[in-house]
Amino acid sequence: MNNRTYWTRKIHFLCTKDHNVDEALRLLNHLRVYGYKPDSLNISSIIHGLCNSRRFAEAHNQLLLFIASDFVPDERTRNVLIARLLDSKTPLTTLHPEFVPSLINYGRLIDQLCLVEGIFPNAVTCTTLIGGFCRIGEVGVAQKLFDEMTECGAMPNSLTCSVLICGIFRQRDIENIR
Structure with a gap:
């Protein structure tokens, strides 16, 4: 044994x-x-x-x-x-x-x-994911998702932009903003 x-x-x-x-x-x-x-x-x-x-x-x-x-x-x-x-x-x-x-x-x-x-990607689902990625420090992944939103037919709105900007500021990495 x-x-x-x-x-x-x-x-x-x-x-x-x-x-x-x-x-x-x-x-x-x-x-x-x-x-x-x-x-x-x-x-x-x-x-x-x-x-x-x-x-x-x-x-x-x-x-x-x-x-x-x-x-x-x-x-x-x-x-x-x-x-x-x-x-x-x-x-x-x-x-x-x-x-x-x-x-x-x-x-x-x-x-x-x-x-x-039966849920398809939209601004709400993408914004939620972007917010989650930002909270765990994965701002790069959040930015990539933001860039891919329009490809899947989801247009970013002002809240989406705000969530991503807050994530970038929270990480204090303003030089790497795309």
């Missing part, structure tokens, strides 16, 4: 080569009885195996079980898993407070949520 490398490889092999994620889950549960704590590689192998089998709902549930058991994968793995789970086209199931998606995954998540609700 002490040879972590062996068990990590065994779980990964079961999920990828044998395509037997159920056996990998049984093995992991057996190992946990003896004190084995899953790491990001184990969690990733299981989630990828379930997604490869098109068992997205089960993958979501399994990930939530890992989190509830205090087995939270590292940030990079979380973003990979969120991206993989978004392939299921069920964005609401990926919302979980312990997960902070990358900007790319945020974009995919927002796109899927908007499609589910």
